[in-house]
Every structure is written in structure tokens, then in C-alpha cells.
Amino acid sequence: MSMSGPILNEGPSVFRCWVGFACEIAVTGQGLSSQNRLLVAEGACNSTNRSLMSLSGLSSLATSSSGTAYALGTAMEASFTTFVVCWLATESAAGIDFGTLSVFGPVEGTQGTHVTCRLNETCSITLDSMVGSLGDGFDQQSYLQLEKGGSCSGSPATVWGNLTNPVPQSPLENATSLTFDLLVPSAQEVAETDLVVGNYSLCLSLNGTGPFSMAVGSLIVEDVPCEVPSDILDTLEPACLSSDSGLPAAASEEFCLVALEGGPQATLSRLQVVPAGQESCQGLQHGSQCDLNCPAGTLASGYFLCEHGIFYHQGFKGLLVLS
Incomplete structure (x- = not known):
């Protein structure tokens, strides 16, 4: 008699995915086929109170042509919920607890880490609305990339000074916040000002080499305004x-x-x-x-x-x- 299904070596597996990156789950076992399914939910796999995972960009029911590699999509938001991953022999079959799934990254609604800096003044940002930590998947040398406008899918912007993919300042092993020094946005000529001033997307990489596809906020670099003093100095000689x-x-x-x-x-x-x-x-x-x-x-x-x-x-x- 032959058995088919996933192999659980030491109990259910632990899976982690990150916002902005493809979320894939690999299954090993015997007799796996395209008829199998993976279902991601809250609660036990066979619970009557089970509810399917609902996260933007991810599918709660995944198929596989080989039964061994399941692509759930690319998460657009993170969640503090730990989901259960269920293996099903067929779409209508009962589920088997196969593992858990956590989705890390900026929480929905807090991706608006909106920072405003001014030309010729020091600038820094802190990402403190993250699910997960360096120990959960961030490399100790996670880098930030600035893109002019866009949505973290293009090339890095031409920025100021020696600022190139800044590294977080003194990251801790289990830190859930990251602070980046953006130096001083500077410009001496009008042409330079046009390049530096504007809106930037803040894009994060997990390992410092890319892709920089996790959108974690935005940066606005403002020009220095010329303020007209409100007081009138009547003692000055008029120029008209x-x-x-x-x-x-x-x-x-x-x-x-x-x-x-x-x-x-x-x-x-x-x-x-x-x-x-x-x-x-x-x-x-x-x-x-x-x-x-x-x-x-x-x-x-x-x-x-x-x-x-x-x-x-x-x-x-x-x-x-x-x-």
C-alpha cells in the first residue's frame, strides 16, 4: 500500500514571506501531483471557524503543476497574524496541517513613512512600523534605495554627495526599526537643485544587493524658500x-x-x-x-x-x- 502526501520531518514547517517579494512554498513528499492544493487560512485546517487568508497580492489557495512548488503571489502588505498552511490532496479534500506562514514588512496603513527634508539640512529616516525583525529575514546589511517618484520597480535616483544605498545605523539582531542617515541633500546651482528637490520612493532590500522592491515610505526634499520679512523698515532708502x-x-x-x-x-x-x-x-x-x-x-x-x-x-x- 503506497501513501501520498507531504513529508513532515520535525513537525509543521515555518514559512516566511516579505512584502514586495515573491512568496513561494516548496513541498516535498510522495505521490505529489497537480491535483494537490495549498490553502492558507486563520485557524486549524479542518476547523469550522477557519477563515481564508486575505492579504493584498497573495492567494489563499495555490496550485502547482508538479505538486512541489507553490507560488502565492507578491504580498503588498504585512500582517501580525501567523497563518496556517494546509495541504489538500484535491481541492475538495480535507486539509492537513503542513506549516505556518508569516508575512513580514511594513504594516498596511503605515507604509506611509512620509519624511520631509529640506535642501542643505541633515536628513534621516526611521522605519518603525515593521512586522518582523532582522532575525526574521533582514540581512544585517539591509540597504535602502531612493527612487525619484515611482513605486520601487525602477532604477535608483541620482542623489547627493556620497549617498548610495545607505546601510541602517547600528542595527540590532532583533530590531524592528531601522534608522538610515541620508546625509545632507545639497545643491549649489539651479540645475543641481532641480535634480535633488522632489519626491522619492523609499525602497528596501533584504540583503543589500536587491531587488529593492519593498516600498516602505516616501521622502520629499524641499527647496529652501526665500522668506520676505513681515516688518517694514521705513528707514531704508526706497529703490523705486x-x-x-x-x-x-x-x-x-x-x-x-x-x-x-x-x-x-x-x-x-x-x-x-x-x-x-x-x-x-x-x-x-x-x-x-x-x-x-x-x-x-x-x-x-x-x-x-x-x-x-x-x-x-x-x-x-x-x-x-x-x-
């Missing part, structure tokens, strides 16, 4: 000249955004703002231009250019004072 008299605007007139003499060296503390009509200058980003919104009867002396958080006055050459 009257087109009628050729004289500086009177103190009672609506002033334009101005700087002290010295032009290109003007800093934020040396600016003056029009009480109304200059809202377009609020929060300008690096490389943006703020035009002087001069009141009627005056002429603009130039414009202001935002460079890494500071407005610099750019005078018009050959400015003619009308009389």
Missing part, C-alpha cells in the same frame, strides 16, 4: 524712483521691495516689502525671480533673485530716471 519728479518715493507712498546700497550683498534683514501687492514674493524657491511691483508713478530699480534662501537685488543696467 518717481517717474514724475525723479526723486525717491515719499515715505507716505507704497514702498517696493528694496535693499540697502550694496546691491548683490543684500540679505534678508536688509529688505523692505510693499505693504500690499508683493504676495508673489512669499516662499519663492531657489532660482526664482521676484519682480518689483512698484506703485503708480514710480520706476523699478531692478528685481530680486532668490538664491538658496536669500534675495539678491539685481539692478537694471542703464536705468533712466524720468523727470
